[in-house]
Each structure stands twice: as structure tokens, then as C-alpha cells.
Amino acid sequence: EDKVVQSPLSLVVHEGDTVTLNCSYEVTNFRSLLWYKQEKKAPTFLFMLTSSGIEKKSGRLSSILDKKELFSILNITATQTGDSAIYLCAVPDLYNNNDMRFGAGTRLTVKP
């Protein structure tokens, strides 16, 4: 069965720290991996990764995919309290009409 596993499940840091969130996957016929940020309401899209080794970057956030080792990381540098959220990783299941398999999420808390 396809799986998406995120670690850690919870993380508490102080403003200015750098964090690395992990997502490993076991999915048949992999095509892409997506990262979302969820604050109080709906998840919002951050990155889509399809190619190994190519970093996607948006401000202080960056992400990279390793298709050989089947994982992705999401880095946040110089964290701010506004980065506090649940970060979700998801992989489309191509055998089920692109049903999105989500990890349990990492709850990040950034303290002032």
C-alpha cells in the first residue's frame, strides 16, 4: 500500500532558527510530491517537486526531492512566528485517479 510518512510530527523552535522537515514516500509509479502549509484553515500550496536534485525556493522556504532514496525535505531558514503551522506532504496516487496521499503532517511552532 502506498505510504507517505512525515517526521518529526511536532517541532518547537525559536525565531531565527533553521528547521528541516522530512517526508518519505512509498508510491507506485511516482510522478510528483507536493508540500502544503496549513495554518488555521485550508492547506495552501507551497511547492511541487517532480525532478530529483532540483531545489525549489520561495523566500526563506526551499525544498528538494531525492527520487532514489524516496524522500523530500522542506527547509525554513530564519524562522518567524508566522511560520507556525502544520506542514503537509502529499503524493498523487496515479492508480487511483490521482488521489492525493497525505502524510500526517509536521506541526511547527516558532516561539518569539
Add this chain to the structure above:
Amino acid sequence: NAGVTQTPKFRVLKTGQSMTLLCAQDMNHEYMYWYRQDPGMGLRLIHYSVGEGTTAKGEVPDGYNVSRLKKQNFLLGLESAAPSQTSVYFCASRTVSYLDTQYFGPGTRLTVL
């Protein structure tokens, strides 16, 4: 564009009551999804639809029914609510391309007493 909207935002039900959650999207997306989110469980797929008039079961379909009579609407029904269905429900939609992300609605918080 309003994107993906959900009604209601909050609801409290008693065990055994029924209700319908409405999801609407104005982006002409083919695919629509209903998820539930529980603490420590991430998002789990309940049912989904790949087009008007078609629906399919997801990971946790028991106790729920869905209908997609119009392309822009996806309804989630609870025929006889149970406390185990207390959760936050999210609707999402997307185009057919695997390169497209899902767009989520704001969620419905349902409590079953």
C-alpha cells in the same frame, strides 16, 4: 473567482441525525474530493469524483455518501451521524493534470454529540 467554498462552516449534530455538506468550485475543475482531518492523522480521503455524475470511494468511505450532479458541486452526506465522524471536513478540486495542485475549501468543523 471564489475558488472552493464550503457550507456550513460549523455544525453540531446529535448521534443519528443526518446532514449534507456542500462544496462548490467555480474553476471548472474536473476532479473534486472530500477529506476529513483528525489530529495526528493528516488528511484522509473519503470520496472523490472525476467528473459530473461519477463518484468513487477513497480511503475512509464508510458512513458517508456523495453526489456530483453538477460539475461545480460535490455534496457529502451523513445519513446517521456518529461521534466517530466528529472531524474537520475539507473539500478540494483540481484539473485533470497530475501537474496541478489541489485547491482546498476553508473546511467544515463538525461535532457529533
